[in-house]
Amino acid sequence: MQALVDVILPVFLVIGFGYLAVWRNWFSDAGVNGLMKFTQNFAIPCLLFSAIAGLDLSASFDLRLVFSFYTGALSGFVLGLFGALVVFKRPIEDAVVIGFCCLFSNSVLLGLPLTERAYGPDALEANFAIIALHSPFCYGVGITVMEVVRAKGQAGPALLGRVLKAMFSNALIVGIVLGLLVNLSGIALPQVMQDGLDLMSRAALPAALFGLGGVLASYRPEGDMRLVIYICLVSLIVHPLITRGLGLMVSLPVEATRSAVLTAAMAPGVNAYIFASMYGRAMRVAATAVLVGTALTILTAWVWLGVLP
Template sequence: MGLPLPALLDVTLPVFLVIGFGYAAARLGLFRDAAVDGLMLFAQGIAIPCLLFRAISTLDLGQAFQWPLLIAFYAGATAGFLAGLLGARLLFGRPWPDAVAIGFCALFSNSLLLGLPITERAYGAGALSANYAIIAVHSPYCYALGIAVMEVVRHSGRGLLVTVRAVATAMFRNPLVVGIAAGVAVNLSGAQLPEVATEALDLLVRAALPAALFGLGGVLVRYRPEGDLGTVVFVCALALGLHPAITWSLGQALDLGQGPLRSAVVTAAMAPGVNAYLFANMYGVAKRVAATSVLVATAASILTVPVWLSLLG
């Protein structure tokens, strides 16, 4: 039986309040755009890569990387992408490039800035190994799928090899992917970092999520809830409902186990991340839908996440 609603809100509200503090500070002009950009550059370019490196370098890879976990999560994510793509095209009459960007909104859940802190508050730091396994392949998988489908519908004519090279180059210029890859390399090599280095990294790690959440609030000020209401509601339903529902069902069918199932479903239930807007902006399509979906779904998840936590127990 799940926890009562007040207890569930005690778990989730502090995370959303930090986002709210960032939003209010930026909205009131106490935190300028340049300061928000600098904070997010520090969080996403330095502190969070350090967090991922430290977590994955000490992770039991054989235990964390379970095929049922990845199948349950990414089958749900892929189903959300396809539903968003086809729904945008067939229900809302959007051009194919717009439809791909809208599908990407339902694909790319905010596994890092929301999924990690909410899972930790709900189930403790010891529950995060499955989260890190999901995060390790999240950006590469989502961007590879989104870019590949976008290139197909745009008929770029660049050829498969050029497209694959472009995807790989974009991935390994991403500091988050670099942090993950470095963590895997240290883990597999069995190398031990000097204690002074690990202590310095841990100082950065402790700042990572609070800084990123506050900065996320500042970034959300730039996204205005405007137009395309039907499409935005559709995206929110897929991201906050369909994805976690499929992950929950598959996790149970695959006998995933309580801990990994919780991590997978909580991560799947997160709102689209800012990367959903960045993807749309990269191609110059469906930017208004993507920006509004990130903002509205993040606000709506204050109510939907406790429901999933209650179902998970």
């Protein structure tokens, strides 16, 4: 119960405040759109750039961490894709979107604040190691499979260009790549620039959580609820279970295990709906999965915090 009160509820209270503000028309939809553009295109890329630029890559990029988390994520994609095709009889393009919903956990807006509140700021190194690969990996998988499906398996040499263009149109990926370049080059940022980045970074998560609540207020639980529950089951239980099992198998350190499992246990992120919108497929299901999954994370994160050492 203490973890629920001290760690989880403060994060979801900010989300709930954003939801209430938009629902009661205290904050406009246009304001939410502007706030989310600020956080997604500027503040969070600054946070990721600053964190990754200063990350100790040799200590943080543990192959066991990457293997455990991303094997779980890829398993979620496969389960979502084939579950949608075989069990729910959805068209192949819808199935790719549903697989993406099971693949893309909300590693930044939920994973970072929950991990920080549970284990402290020093516990975030493994989170940032996961996040450095998260958007490139997930968009790379989702876009590649969708483009192959749309081309009926004969995408040709233009496929790589389309995948890279779609990925590098994402400000989060740009922030990650620039942070990695600064880290690997050993460039020291001027203090005044670092201070500015720190100011932007401190605004990122609170503003993004409030904005996420506002975005969720515009969603309606209208998709196929059986399919939505299936997505939530894969995202909130199966992915972290696989990550936890593989972490034990490869003797992943406790600190990295906590970050990996808690990140894996997050609901589908808003990027799942963005991906659905890119292709105009399964948009209602994706929106409903983000809404329902985020609400269920209050309980499932509490359980996972109790299970983790």
